Amino acid sequence: MAQTRLPHDAKAGPTKPEVRAVTLSKLDLAPGDHFAEVGSCTGAVTIEAARRAGRVTALERKPTRAETTVQNLAANGLELRTDPVTRAATDGGGREAGTGTGGQADVEVRVAEAPEGLPEDADALFLGGSRNYEAVLDHAVETGVDRVVMNVSRLEVAGAATAAFRERDLLQEVVQFQVSHGYELAGATSFDSENPVYMLVGGADGGSRDVATDGGSR
Numbered sequence: 001m002a003q004t005r006l007p008h009d010a011k012a013g014p015t016k017p018e019v020r021a022v023t024l025s026k027l028d029l030a031p032g033d034h035f036a037e038v039g040s041c042t043g044a045v046t047i048e049a050a051r052r053a054g055r056v057t058a059l060e061r062k063p064t065r066a067e068t069t070v071q072n073l074a075a076n077g078l079e080l081r082t083d084p085v086t087r088a089a090t091d092g093g094g095r096e097a098g099t100g101t102g103g104q105a106d107v108e109v110r111v112a113e114a115p116e117g118l119p120e121d122a123d124a125l126f127l128g129g130s131r132n133y134e135a136v137l138d139h140a141v142e143t144g145v146d147r148v149v150m151n152v153s154r155l156e157v158a159g160a161a162t163a164a165f166r167e168r169d170l171l172q173e174v175v176q177f178q179v180s181h182g183y184e185l186a187g188a189t190s191f192d193s194e195n196p197v198y199m200l201v202g203g204a205d206g207g208s209r210d211v212a213t214d215g216g217s218r
Contacts, residue, residue: 004047004076014044015128018179019151019197026149026175026201027124029053035105036122036145038114038136039129043069046107047076053124056107059117061131066111078107115139123147130157134164141168141204150200158198170202 004017015023023045029035029052040046040058046069050056060066110117115136118125120143127133127150140148148170152158158174165171176198180191 002051002076004044014042015151016179016194020045020048022175022177022199023126023149023151024048024052026199027126027147029124033123034119034121035124035126036118037126037128038118039127039131040069040109041065041128043072045126045128046109047073047078049126050078050105050107053105056105057119057122058107058109059112059114060109061111061113063111066109069109073107073109118143125149127151130154130161133161137164137168137170141170144204146205147203148201152198152200153195155198158200161198161200165200165202170204171200172202173200175199175201 004020027035027049029049031052031054033053034055034057035049035053037046037049037056037058040060042065043058046056046058050073058069060069114132115138118136118139122140122143122145124147125136125140125145127136127148130150130152133150137148148165150161150165152161158176162171162174176196178193178196180193182189182191184190
């Protein structure tokens with residue numbers, strides 16, 4: 001798999017590589033899938049999804065961040081093929097990135113709020129934050145999204161989101177993990193730890209498992 005380059009900054013940190021790896025594993029994207037993303041920001045997940053899925057629709061409510069997504073897509077071989085001005089997506093408009101080098105997906109970046117700007121035919125959905133997440137989950141239920149992944153960093157939000165997934169019969173599992181990176185200290189190796197990530201995983205058939213509040217099966 002090609003490395004993901006993020007030369008353009010969105011004034012907000014991208015999803016870390018290790019977190020992206022787990023996220024994409026849970027999304028289980030295939031070439032025939034339509035992947036939708038809420039909050040594309042730097043485009044880190046957008047880019048990696050475009051290497052797996054057949055079609056990608058990325059929503060970003062802030063125009064400057066949407067522009068960063070587009071620039072980083074281009075830096076990774078996904079070139080734009082339409083008007084360079086990102087349009088508000090209330091009418092379904094947006095900016096498309098065509099098939100890039102290596103057979104990547106068709107990608108559309110929309111400046112829009114969720115759930116209003118989301119497509120009706122997504123197979124997989126990623127929520128990179130908690131803004132409007134309950135309405136987004138309602139949309140996922142209404143449109144029958146097969147796989148849903150939501151990443152959060154705050155414990156209280158993770159608890160509320162777990163309840164929201166369960167109330168909508170979406171929840172399959174809750175995963176909490178923390179990544180540490182080694183550094184040299186006095187001739188030996190010590191570690192700096194990142195903040196923990198809470199990952200909620202579910203989909204249209206999420207009710208097939210009974211998941212406890214702590215993420216375990218009951």
